[in-house]
Amino acid sequence: MTLSHVSARFGALAAASVISATLLFVAPQAHAASSGPYYKVELAQPAASKQELLRSVFVKCEGTACRAPMASTAPKNMCISIAREFGEVSAFSAGDRVFTAEELAACNGSKKEVIAKN
Incomplete structure (x- = not known):
């Protein structure tokens, strides 16, 4: 060499x-x-709890506003999880994507289906 x-x-x-x-x-x-808030949520009613672990991230709520960092789940699934845990979702965005009225109805409808089955 x-x-x-x-x-x-x-x-x-x-x-x-x-x-x-x-x-x-x-x-x-x-x-x-x-790692700032990726999911931004507006609830129809103030949340009873301030923070919950959903889909491997902490969702933090103050009044009717909730925020969470990005999770390794589809935005639809995160919306459904938030609606089930905190109540009816009136606005939802994941990054730049803002959910339509139909998508919000699907998020909130999943909660009603679970309640009806129980």
């Missing part, structure tokens, strides 16, 4: 180390910055 081969391997190792260190420290910071 010549000196140029050793230098090239050392350079590649140094570059890989810099990239790894960058990903190790920068990626968690980017995730932390985006």
Whole structure:
């Protein structure tokens, strides 16, 4: 192995180390910055409880306004879970997506179906 081969391997190792260190420290910071409220909910009535663990995230409510970070579930399922736990949902958004009246009816209707079955 010549000196140029050793230098090239050392350079590649140094570059890989810099990239790894960058990903190790920068990626968690980017995730932390985006962990604000993703789901924004308006309830028809003030929530009885202030905070519940739903679909692996904490949903926090103050009065009729609820907020939660992104979960690994479909927005429809999160809406249904919130309606079941906190009561009728009058407005729901997941990121930039705002639910229509039909989608809200489906969220709230699922709660009524569960109550009717019991």
